[in-house]
Amino acid sequence: MPRATWDAIVVGSGIAGGWAAKELSEKGLRVLVLEAGRSIDPARDFLMNAPAYEFDYRYLGDQQHLRTRQPVQRKCYACDEGATQFFVDDVDNPYTTPDGRPFDWIRGRQVGGKSIMWGRQCYRMSDLDFEANAKDGHGADWPIRYRDIAPWYDYVEQYAGISGERLGLAHLPDGPFLPPMPYSASEQWFRDGLARAYGGARVLTIGRVAVLSQAHNRRAACHYCGDCHRGCSTASYFNSVQTTLADALATGRCQIRPFSVVHSLRWDDATGKVTGVNVVDGQTNAAIDFRAKIVFVCASALESTRILLNSRSRAHPEGLGGSSGVLGRYLMDHTMQHGASGDVAGFEGVRTYGARPNGIYLPRFRNVTDRHPDFLRGYGYQGGGSRRIEGWGRGTAERGFGAEFKHALRVPRYGTWRMSLGGFGECLPHPDNRVTLDPTVTDRWGIPVLHIDMQWRANETAMMQDAEVQAAEMLEAAGCTNVKTYNNQTPPGLTIHEMGTARMGKSRKDSVLNRWNQVWDAPNVFVTDGAAMASSGCQNPSVTYMALTARAADRAVRLLNRKEL
Amino acid sequence: MHRRDLLRLLGGLSALAGLSPDELLALGPATHARLRDETSPLGFFDNHQMRTVVAAAERIVPRTDTPGATEAGCARFIERIVADHYDAPRQKRFLAGLVDLDQRASARTQFLFVDALSVDQDAVLTDVESAAYAAKPDGADSFWRDLKYLTLYGYYTSEVGVTQELKTPRFPGRFDGAMPITGGR
Numbered sequence: 002m003p004r005a006t007w008d009a010i011v012v013g014s015g016i017a018g019g020w021a022a023k024e025l026s027e028k029g030l031r032v033l034v035l036e037a038g039r040s041i042d043p044a045r046d047f048l049m050n051a052p053a054y055e056f057d058y059r060y061l062g063d064q065q066h067l068r069t070r071q072p073v074q075r076k077c078y079a080c081d082e083g084a085t086q087f088f089v090d091d092v093d094n095p096y097t098t099p100d101g102r103p104f105d106w107i108r109g110r111q112v113g114g115k116s117i118m119w120g121r122q123c124y125r126m127s128d129l130d131f132e133a134n135a136k137d138g139h140g141a142d143w144p145i146r147y148r149d150i151a152p153w154y155d156y157v158e159q160y161a162g163i164s165g166e167r168l169g170l171a172h173l174p175d176g177p178f179l180p181p182m183p184y185s186a187s188e189q190w191f192r193d194g195l196a197r198a199y200g201g202a203r204v205l206t207i208g209r210v211a212v213l214s215q216a217h218n219r220r221a222a223c224h225y226c227g228d229c230h231r232g233c234s235t236a237s238y239f240n241s242v243q244t245t246l247a248d249a250l251a252t253g254r255c256q257i258r259p260f261s262v263v264h265s266l267r268w269d270d271a272t273g274k275v276t277g278v279n280v281v282d283g284q285t286n287a288a289i290d291f292r293a294k295i296v297f298v299c300a301s302a303l304e305s306t307r308i309l310l311n312s313r314s315r316a317h318p319e320g321l322g323g324s325s326g327v328l329g330r331y332l333m334d335h336t337m338q339h340g341a342s343g344d345v346a347g348f349e350g351v352r353t354y355g356a357r358p359n360g361i362y363l364p365r366f367r368n369v370t371d372r373h374p375d376f377l378r379g380y381g382y383q384g385g386g387s388r389r390i391e392g393w394g395r396g397t398a399e400r401g402f403g404a405e406f407k408h409a410l411r412v413p414r415y416g417t418w419r420m421s422l423g424g425f426g427e428c429l430p431h432p433d434n435r436v437t438l439d440p441t442v443t444d445r446w447g448i449p450v451l452h453i454d455m456q457w458r459a460n461e462t463a464m465m466q467d468a469e470v471q472a473a474e475m476l477e478a479a480g481c482t483n484v485k486t487y488n489n490q491t492p493p494g495l496t497i498h499e500m501g502t503a504r505m506g507k508s509r510k511d512s513v514l515n516r517w518n519q520v521w522d523a524p525n526v527f528v529t530d531g532a533a534m535a536s537s538g539c540q541n542p543s544v545t546y547m548a549l550t551a552r553a554a555d556r557a558v559r560l561l562n563r564k565e566l
Numbered sequence: 567m568h569r570r571d572l573l574r575l576l577g578g579l580s581a582l583a584g585l586s587p588d589e590l591l592a593l594g595p596a597t598h599a600r601l602r603d604e605t606s607p608l609g610f611f612d613n614h615q616m617r618t619v620v621a622a623a624e625r626i627v628p629r630t631d632t633p634g635a636t637e638a639g640c641a642r643f644i645e646r647i648v649a650d651h652y653d654a655p656r657q658k659r660f661l662a663g664l665v666d667l668d669q670r671a672s673a674r675t676q677f678l679f680v681d682a683l684s685v686d687q688d689a690v691l692t693d694v695e696s697a698a699y700a701a702k703p704d705g706a707d708s709f710w711r712d713l714k715y716l717t718l719y720g721y722y723t724s725e726v727g728v729t730q731e732l733k734t735p736r737f738p739g740r741f742d743g744a745m746p747i748t749g750g751r
Contacts (some may be wrong), residue, residue, distance in 0.1 A: 050736055053723035059643065060723070064651050185743035225738045354745040355738035393722045393732070397715045398704060400695060402626040403688065407634075411731075415747065 007033040010278050010293040012263050015114025017299035017530040017546045019241025022249035024554035031254050033291060035261040037283060038110030041242050047232025048083045056082045076495055077107045079118045079230035087111060087118045093445040097452045104453040105494035112259055113242040118230040121211045121238050123163045124540035125154050129172040134536050137377050140331060140430030141506045143535045144516035153548035161239040162217040165209030173364045179214045181207045185353050187345040187386030187418040188361050194479025203366045208359040211239035227356025260284045262446045265312040266296060266321055266526060275523045281446040295525045295557055295566055302531030303436055306502040307451050310438050322503060322513040322520045329437055331430040331501040332455050333537040338489035339465040341472035342421035343481030352388050352415060360385035363422060365539055376463040380426035380539045389416030420481055424468030427539040429460050436502055455493045498542055500534035518553040525566045529553045610649035618664045619644055621680045623717040625687050633726045635717055643720035663709030
């Protein structure tokens with residue numbers, strides 16, 4: 002087996018891996034991207050706007066397949082018949098949880114990773130978030146502040162194209178936004194009502210979303226078909242396949258190898274460095290050894306930590322980066338499925354047109370300036386307002402059939418306008434929310450799998466309740482009627498914002514990564530995806546991974562040039 | 567395809583006797599089209615069950631100024647969902663529902679459901695619907711609701727349904743949060 006040597010290996014090709022590949026190769030490095038899953042050709046694999054009749058089950062899905070092969074993945078709203086191929090096979094990719102403490106782990110293994118079917122919402126973290134651990138003592142202090150990452154937010158947002166509205170809020174910083182997408186009638190109405198009732202203390206804005214509201218960076222504007230998660234033919238939403246990876250490949254210095262399941266990183270006692278990556282070929286199960294000067298681990302939060310845990314050696318008995326004892330600990334996700342919705346009167350003469358791939362955002366207002374008695378930190382809301390339009394579907398429940406019935410169904414029946422708010426709450430970093438290697442279970446490639454032990458705790462539970470109550474209060478204050486609240490207490494994982502388990506920190510004693518995302522115990526290894534997060538904020542985190550990755554890549558190349566790696 | 571089924575498709579030998587040569591020739595392609603529509607690729611429905619589903623679906627969504635359930639290929643979609651998504655008791659209920667259509671049609675007209683006149687098929691379906699709604703509010707959990715749901719879903723998600731009946735725009739091109747409603751279509 003010939004040993005290929007590269008300047009940099011990037012493990013994973015999703016949001017973070019794509020950025021690492023682009024930045025490192027554009028800065029002159031020879032880069033190998035290792036992706037566990039198959040390759041993706043947008044022309045063949047992106048099924049945006051494929052009509053129902055092109056699918057065997059007309060969007061109802063192959064239930065037998067979902068039941069037997071994707072019992073966890075199917076819980077994700079995006080795992081529909083046009084996108085099920087972007088979610089992993091749960092049988093090939095097992096993990097374990099304690100009895101009575103489920104965790105829904107949603108994964109995508111293909112070139113592009115979950116960036117193909119992600120939710121695309123992008124919100125910056127601020128010093129309210131970066132200072133939170135230090136102020137209330139939960140978790141370890143972040144080694145960076147907003148000023149450290151702000152220019153990198155600018156940089157990645159400028160490239161990715163984020164549409165949104167500037168608010169001037171210190172705790173939800175603005176970026177170089179493309180024009181905001183329009184509100185619906187009930188959203189605009191609710192926004193005005195909120196302003197009247199709360200006088201600026203609580204505000205509504207349109208979602209900040211990585212979908213182009215105008216042509217940008219050689220990509221076309223959104224055409225509002227609403228099928229982003231199936232892959233977009235016009236590259237109108239940000240995913241690594243059609244943006245970062247394409248640019249990385251265009252340098253001529255980057256190569257992507259699909260079906261490359263990374264088992265572990267190879268530690269070399271002689272040099273005191275990681276010298277490469279142990280790979281199991283996804284199709285042949287052959288063991289392959291790839292070598293590089295530096296490694297970027299961007300396999301998704303929990304897969305990255307799994308690789309570190311599996312990288313055990315005499316020098317690193319608890320896994321690479323395990324010397325502090327916190328590797329695998331402080332797992333976080335955002336709470337969701339708590340909120341309210343209500344009816345909005347009026348607007349009988351209008352409806353929405355087009356499928357806007359975006360909703361509204363109501364930024365955090367708890368524990369920003371005041372101090373809530375029941376819980377620390379806060380939550381924001383996502384949601385939207387639309388009109389109920391009953392088309393042919395109403396015919397399934399109505400009596401009747403035949404020619405007259407068919408023709409009657411041609412006329413849509415317009416129902417009430419609704420407005421809904423769904424909370425997304427911050428999760429405190431807790432040492433006992435953690436992942437370990439399962440001592441007995443391995444995946445299809447013989448690699449030890451994770452045992453995931455996580456639960457919502459008192460702070461999260463109190464926050465969920467408050468978010469439910471406050472959603473109703475705001476809807477009623479704006480004038481909604483028939484307000485209904487919910488708090489479904491869904492287990493963690495399904496928000497798909499899993500974070501932590503290899504956190505950044507100020508000291509090698511209580512963190513896995515330093516302020517540049519370098520593993521304290523192996524400085525030529527960088528972990529730049531969700532695993533690095535020291536706290537979760539309540540914002541959708543992907544844009545933070547983009548910024549951290551671009552920042553770390555810049556640092557890595559500087560260090561390489563100074564021969565300090 | 568058995569000879570007996572072929573003859574049934576053709577409406578019986580007696581019907582053929584009175585046809586002109588041109589009409590006989592025209593029967594060929596039409597028969598082949600019907601054979602294609604009424605032969606199950608999955609093999610879950612037998613030919614008679616398939617024909618019964620085709621006939622019932624066409625009465626639920628008939629051809630008018632746009633094509634109906636038959637041209638939309640509803641029966642094949644219905645078979646796929648019944649075969650792959652329904653559990654055994656629900657499958658059994660569906661097949662029993664098809665037998666019930668024949669029994670009701672025979673009692674009313676001395677013909678099986680597929681051979682009955684449209685007006686009698688409609689009467690049978692109305693009876694089945696009434697029985698379902700008498701048994702449970704909204705006719706829930708019944709053969710009728712399954713048949714009707716699958717027919718409508720199959721029709722409005724078919725190529726015919728999407729492009730000719732609904733005329734759904736594939737690329738809206740914009741989002742309008744307050745577009746004036748201008749009556750029906």
